[in-house]
Amino acid sequence: MNDGNNAPIVGGKSFTAVAINCAAKAGEWAMTKLGNYTSLELKYSAHDLVTEVDKGSERLIRKLVATHFPDHSFxxxxxxxxxxxxxxxxxxxxxxxxxxxxxxPIDGTTNFVHGFPFFCVSIALAYRGEVIVGVVYDPARDELFVAEKGKGAYVHGKRMSVSSEQTLRESLVATGFPADHRYALPLNIKGIGEIAPRVRNLRTAGSAALHMAYVAAGRLSGFWEIGLNSWDLAAGALLIQESGGLVTDTKGGSYSLDVRNVVATNGHMHTELLDALEQAGAHE
Known part of the structure; x- marks a missing residue:
């Protein structure tokens, strides 16, 4: 990670340092509860779960942010x-x-509930609608992915760069199974049917934010999914952009906080992935 003295600051306090501290504390606390949660509720569908750990993690982050930046929105x-x-x-x-x-507070709650160690804490800070800090923390692997706008993205303190695959045929691509069974899930399954035969292989590990961090780190060539939210995407989008990759909506439009249908890649096979989703009718 770059020198903390160069991080975005307000009132002498580093945004990035606060984001890292929040993610680390929330992630460490979540790990103490792995396999030991006491309440489980369904939200939007049987795929959309929440535990008291999600809620407690969010309260912890909200309180820490408010301590440092009481005038900021959350x-x-x-x-x-x-x-x-x-x-x-x-x-x-x-x-x-x-x-x-x-x-x-926990992206990948279903994995957390089942003790499957692929989940993370995702924290982004937007300034006037533009993401300027992104942090994704994987507590199971103790991996911290950090990006600052214009200053690069880092994991284990080392600068990240996206992978070099030029075509879908040589790419490892990830996606997910959306919680919205009426619209997003059928559309994404259509996309899977089109993309799976075209790529080296496909992964669906259950955390959009961590998938995007893996694109930034060069571990995945790309990721797409229908029906996500700003909290799934904001930190990961900055990680990828600052690692040299490309993030758009599924029609190729520029990324913004409003984007819900996302394509995020190393940039080289981005157009090919967009075209394949369009051919399948799985892009909107």
Whole structure:
């Protein structure tokens, strides 16, 4: 990671340092609860779960952010009603904030519930609608992915760069199975049917934010999914952009906090992936 003295600061406090501290504390606490949660609730569908650990992790992050930056706004997954309409409304109400923290306290809750060690804490900070800090922390592997706008992205303190695969045929690509069974899931399955035969292989490990961190680190060539939210994407999008990759919507439009249908790649096979999704009718 770059020198903390160069990090975005306000009032002498580093945004990035606060984001890292929040992610580390929340991730460490979540690991103490792995396999030991006491309550489990369904949200939008049987694929959309929440535990008291998600809620506690978000409270912890919100409290820490407020301690350092009491005037900043906060958008966390667990503070929003389930469903795509509620998510869009919550973002619309918050997006005009000067500083907005966008948080998924546990991205990959289903994995967490089952003890499958592929989940993370995702924290982004947007300034006037543009993401300037992104942190994804994987507590199971103790891997911290950090990006600052214009200053690169890092893991284990080393600068990341995306992979070099030029075509889908040589690419390892990830996607997911969306919680929205009426619209997003059928569309994504259509995409899987089209993409799977075209790529070296496909992965669906259950955390969009961690998949995007892996694209940034060069471990995946690309990732796409229909029906995600700002808290799934904001930190990972900056990680990829600062690692030399490309993030758009599924029609090729520029990434913004409003994007819900995402394609994120090393940039080389981006157009080919977009074209394949369009051919399958799986891009909107």
């Amino acid at each position: 958008l966390g997954e667990e503070g929003v009603e389930p469903g795509p309409e509620a998510s869009a409304k919550a973002l619309e109400e918050a997006r005009d904030s000067e500083y907005l923290w966008i948080v998924d």
